[in-house]
Amino acid sequence: MDNLEYVLIVMAVFSVFWYLCLYTNSKRLSPPLPPGPWGLPIIGNLPFLQPELHTYFQGLAKQHGPIFKLWLGAKLAIVVTSPEVAQEILKTNDAIFANHDVPAVAPANTYGGIEIVWSPYGPKWRMLRKLCVNRILSNAMLDSSIELRRGETRRTVRSLADQARAGSPVNLGEHIFLMILNVVTQMLWGTTVKGEERESVGAEFLELVTEMNGLLLKPNISDFFPVLSRFDLQGLVKRMKRPAQRMDQMFDRIINQRLGMDRDSDGRTVDFLDVLLKVKDEEDDKTKLTMNDVKALLMDMVLAGTDTSLHVIEFAMAELLQNPDIMKRAQQELDKVVGTYKVVEEYHISKLPYILAIMKETLRLHTIIPLLVPRRPSQTTVVGGFTIPKDSKIFINVWAMHRNPNIWEDPLKFDPDRFLDKSCDFINGNDFNYLPFGSGRRICPGMNMGERVVLFNIATFLHSFDWIFPEAERVEVEETFGIVLKLKNPLIATPVLRLTDPNLYL
Incomplete structure (x- = not known):
């Protein structure tokens, strides 16, 4: 017997033993573990995973x-694609599933995971x-920052108008990204960073966010075999620390500059950093913040606030370009409510139900967080008639739920009309057929801000311009999977001025 045959025999025997152990352990549980495909010894189902996890899980x-x-290696993952089971997790057993499953690299760029996304459920998380x-993303605070958002949107409109006059196609996604980047940073610390410094900070910020998001997406052996995480075998934690340290230094520069300013000066718009520093200085044990807490919250809003809003707007515009009749109907609503003799303002949004329906339909068809942020149960429990062990990784495939033909009529069709006859608020997480922002204790705290940014900018782009595909650039609306779902191909379109007064583009 040669060495190869010996190795194959040993692997075969070990495989049988491994499967027998799993089978025996699962039979001891009552109720049993959920069903699932067979895997290989030690590595489980890892070799069979496909890059587009949301569609793979759907299959x-x-x-x-x-x-x-x-x-997934030594990690047991449970995948849910049913509204009824999702409700058991996110509502009936919400407290048990209130923790997120934290990737090994995440604490390296979030000050040890002390912010909202990765912080464990408990008193500190509830306080944050x-x-x-109630304070940073309250309606009053968002109302006070309207001019910051408006200024960035008008700057983008001016840039697009220059391209329209030249008859030039634009990469609309790039324009949207820069606008959202500036909107978010202006709301975070806009009254501190100005002029030339604003451009350099924006460029550094973009570089760091891109690098950190890329590292979060890389498959990490430490997540599949947690016992190995202390060794950081792929060096991903070490690599994450470099951009995290640079981001920390950038935060320090901005905060130190703010501390040197007159924080009570009249006429200065209050931004998020103002609120955080004020809370930090308050002598209230219930809201005691350290400077690292302040920076961790800034990091949260930086990373979460840019990607999600950007891709919702980009998917919406891509669908509207593919469906010119829907675009025309939205423009007719805008012309009736706003007119062509002035620009869209945020106060118009409540009078634009079709624009709201477009956003909701975009969130349904192209769910931006397709698997939500995976949950991690704090104790073994029973869900859907099966045992869900403590510390397993729970994926909720909202993307598949939003495309389920048993729930949605003609689910692959982009049809905003399906939301026009809905009397309830379909974004608050109470309807488990539709969960673009999740539900329960961990529902996205930035929903209100995201809604405002997305609706205002979709309305502005449609009101200010007609949009046409350059003939050679017309592409289907395709997705690329990630923590955040993205448009696969660049969105290239030509803007055409449609307002009656050229001064409205100045």
Whole structure:
């Protein structure tokens, strides 16, 4: 017997032993673990994963049912594609599933995971969320920053108008990205960073966010075999620390500059940094913040606030370019409510139900966080008739739920009309057929800000311009999977001026 045959025999014996162990352990549980595909010893189902996880999981659900398991190395993953099971997790057993499953690299760029996204459920997390919802992202605070958002949008309109006069096609995604980047940073610290410094900070910020998001997406052996995480075998944590340290230094520069300013000067718009520094200085044990807490919250809003709003607007515009009748109907609504003799303002949005329906339909068809942020149960529990072990990784495939033909009529069609006859607020997480922002304790705290930014800018782009595809550039609306779903191909279109007064583009 040669060495190869010996190795194959040993692997075969080990495989049988591994499967027998798994089978025996699962049989001891009552109820059992969810069903799922067979994997290989040690590495489980890892070799069979496909890059587009949301569609891969959708296919497995058709074989194994609305709740199934996968072994990702030593990590047990549970995938849910049913509104009923999602409700059991996000509502009935919300407290048990209130923790997120933290990637090994995440603490390296979030000050040890002390911010809202990765912080464990408990008193500190509740304090941070309350702070965000009631003070930083409150309606009053968002109202006070209207001019900051308006200024960035008008700057983008002026740039697009120059291209329209030249008859030049534009990469609309790039314009949207720069606008959202500037909107978010202006709302965070806009009254501190100005002029030439604003451009350099924006460029540095873009570089760091791109690098950190790229590292978060890389498959990491530490996530599949947690016992190995202390060794950082791929060096991803070490690599993440470099941009995180540069981001920390940038935050320090901005904060030190703010501390040197007259924070009570009249006429200066209050931004998020103002609120955070004020809360930090308050002598209230219930909201005691350190400077690292302040920077961690800034990091949260930086990373979460740019990608999500950007891709919702980009997907919406891509669908409208593919559906010119829908675009025309939206423009007719805008002309009726706003007219062509003035520009869109945020106060118009409540009078634009079709624009709202376009946003909701975009969030349904192109769910920006397709698997939500994976949950991690704090104790073993029973969901959907199956045992869900403590510390397993829970994926909720909202993308597949939003395309389920048993729930949605003609689900692959972009049809905003489906939301016009809905009397309830379909974005608050109470309807488990539609969960673009999640539900329960961990529902996205930035929903209100995201809605404002997305609706205002979709309305502005449609009101200010007609949009046409250059003939050679017309492409289908295709997705690329990631933590955040993205448009696969660049969105190239030519803007055409449509307002009656040229001064409205100045």
